[in-house]
Amino acid sequence: MTIITRFAPSPTGYLHIGSARTAIFNYLFARRHNGKFLLRVEDTDRERSTDLATQAIFSGLKWLGLEWDDKEVYQFANSDRHAEIAKQLLNTGKAYKCYLTKEELEVLREESRKTGKTITSPWRDRDSQNITNKEFVIRIKAPKEGNTIIHDLVQGDVVTKNEILDDLVLLRSDGTPTYNLAVVVDDHDMNITHIIRGDDHLNNAAKQAMIYEALNWEIPKFAHIPLIHGEDGSKLSKRHGALGVDAYRDLGYLPEAINNYLLRLGWSHGNDEIISRDEAISWFNLESIGKSPARMDFKKLGNVNSHYIKNTDNQRLFDLISEQDSLKDSKAEILKGMDLIKERAKTIVELATMANIFVINSKLDIKPEFLIQIKDEQPTYNEFYKILKNFENWHKDDLMNLYKEYAEANNIKLGKLVMPFRIALTASDASPSIFDIMEIIGKEESLIRMGKFYEA
Numbered sequence: 001m002t003i004i005t006r007f008a009p010s011p012t013g014y015l016h017i018g019s020a021r022t023a024i025f026n027y028l029f030a031r032r033h034n035g036k037f038l039l040r041v042e043d044t045d046r047e048r049s050t051d052l053a054t055q056a057i058f059s060g061l062k063w064l065g066l067e068w069d070d071k072e073v074y075q076f077a078n079s080d081r082h083a084e085i086a087k088q089l090l091n092t093g094k095a096y097k098c099y100l101t102k103e104e105l106e107v108l109r110e111e112s113r114k115t116g117k118t119i120t121s122p123w124r125d126r127d128s129q130n131i132t133n134k135e136f137v138i139r140i141k142a143p144k145e146g147n148t149i150i151h152d153l154v155q156g157d158v159v160t161k162n163e164i165l166d167d168l169v170l171l172r173s174d175g176t177p178t179y180n181l182a183v184v185v186d187d188h189d190m191n192i193t194h195i196i197r198g199d200d201h202l203n204n205a206a207k208q209a210m211i212y213e214a215l216n217w218e219i220p221k222f223a224h225i226p227l228i229h230g231e232d233g234s235k236l237s238k239r240h241g242a243l244g245v246d247a248y249r250d251l252g253y254l255p256e257a258i259n260n261y262l263l264r265l266g267w268s269h270g271n272d273e274i275i276s277r278d279e280a281i282s283w284f285n286l287e288s289i290g291k292s293p294a295r296m297d298f299k300k301l302g303n304v305n306s307h308y309i310k311n312t313d314n315q316r317l318f319d320l321i322s323e324q325d326s327l328k329d330s331k332a333e334i335l336k337g338m339d340l341i342k343e344r345a346k347t348i349v350e351l352a353t354m355a356n357i358f359v360i361n362s363k364l365d366i367k368p369e370f371l372i373q374i375k376d377e378q379p380t381y382n383e384f385y386k387i388l389k390n391f392e393n394w395h396k397d398d399l400m401n402l403y404k405e406y407a408e409a410n411n412i413k414l415g416k417l418v419m420p421f422r423i424a425l426t427a428s429d430a431s432p433s434i435f436d437i438m439e440i441i442g443k444e445e446s447l448i449r450m451g452k453f454y455e456a
Helices: 017-032 051-063 075-091 102-115 179-189 199-215 245-250 255-263 277-283 298-310 314-321 331-342 348-358 368-376 378-389 396-409 414-426 434-451
Strands: 004-007 036-041 095-098 137-140 147-152 156-161 169-171 194-198 221-225
Touching: 004 017, 004 194, 017 036, 017 051, 017 194, 017 221, 017 245, 017 255, 017 277, 036 051, 051 245, 075 095, 075 137, 075 169, 075 179, 075 199, 137 199, 147 199, 147 221, 156 199, 169 179, 179 199, 194 199, 199 221, 245 255, 255 277, 255 298, 314 331, 314 348, 331 348, 331 434, 348 434, 368 378, 368 414, 378 396, 378 414, 378 434, 396 414, 396 434, 414 434
Parallel strands: 004 036, 194 221
Antiparallel strands: 095 137, 137 169, 147 156
């Protein structure tokens, strides 16, 4: 049997970070078993679905490297097929026409709220063949006895008493299918073998199983994943990081870092933290998914991203940061300094900021508190600046020796001598070695930056 999974987002917004994890799990499970990973756009909500959101989802999946097999399926295009199946159930006596008005249905709902019993339409066992010119919906005849058991590959056996299942509406009065019918028909027609999705869909599993059984179709295997929570344990919201994948890209995270982090968010392989795509495909299984909600941890995400930045090719890093026009003209200098700054950066945004120290004719903005540190050492700064101005061997080792010799001769700690020059060169009191920086940007640029604070 060929394993076939699917990712089925609604195109009503961005590709949510939690949905991205679901896509990753589906992708890896399919690839692990040499199966297929399919994409279905659930666009039946015509008012909220947009082409812009659809393209954002496609873009997010491609950025993460989650290329789907076959052509994507659009659920709305299958509406006639959904309606056909509803009518098939009607013709075989597994469903019925319900002519309840909105007012009558509300009376039954109120009664249900008071008694705690499910709504049973009086039309379930009525003969409606002679009724014409009256709106109706098609409802399935839910079983009233026994249990529906979902053998969930993550949650274990989930038992639902059939007596609490409503006679679900399959087809609305305007002829459009409901969510549960459309999902079942599409999953069957796409030959989906495993439905891996968030556990917020767990209450739909018994309803969908009921439709499968009424059609005598084989039920796919279910795996419901606990949702991602915020760092405080509450439901993930925007303040916790419930953003779109595009937002994480703009914040400076690499796609391989997001893949790695989301994989480990609710799934584990021993104590392994850094997991490559090939390893993930080789190791991924549903048995290792935890039953408890995972918590978003930005510190850990930053550490994972930092690892991937350190191990990324310098040219690719330059291509990512050079979207800032100010960096493009100093490519040679930035590439020379990339190894120095990528060791310190947690995000591509940070890396781009750090890269500014290698930009020729850079207009670095120095904070007032840093300027004070230069002022406090002004006499020494002035004297050593003149020495630097006349120094010819502009190489990092020679520059370091020059600083050391001056510091020893004048009984000054090397760090105290270096600090005001570090600030002048980088606009920061923390940076890579200034000797490396001075060599990379060259004597002329170094003296221009330092000369701004020289007082004759």
